[in-house]
Amino acid sequence: MNLSWCYVSTATPAFDLQRLDELYQSSREFNLTHGISGVLLYSGGRFCQLIEGPAAGMAEVMARVRGCPLHVHLLTLYEEDVPQAAFPSWSLGTASDWRGQRMEVPGDGQLARLTPAQQSACRVLRNFIAWEDAGSPQDFVPTRY
């Protein structure tokens, strides 16, 4: 069984765009060695992440995420046990992976193999990208489905 976790958070002044590559790199290294997969999006001062993996690795990754001073106001949208990860081959996909359709982002038809919460998380990620495409107007308000 895998644990699936989707949240949004707010970047602190300690974060700037130059640190994004570094953040992906250190996160991916950890995720790769712990069987964790997922997506991390950043836009307009907000992060949106879906990460999934075996319970032991997830406990560690969640502690790392929660303890990272680069963000605050972490709001969990979905957290549940799932039979399979939504993006098992991505240690941490980016918005351009998603946009370039390299991620095999589940279309509405393929969403059926995922749990309802995973499907909802995918819609939140999709909406986050649409929000970025719109120039990140005001704040991102995640819609719960």
Ligand SMILES: Cc1cc2nc3c(=O)[nH]c(=O)nc-3n(C[C@H](O)[C@H](O)[C@H](O)COP(=O)(O)O)c2cc1C
């Ligand atoms: C928005 C966000 C997402 C993160 N996602 C992950 C992640 O997927 N995996 C991980 O191991 N750490 C993740 N982290 C934690 C950072 O990788 C880590 O705290 C930071 O790079 C410092 O790493 P260090 O403790 O090795 O110096 C995340 C941090 C933030 C702010």
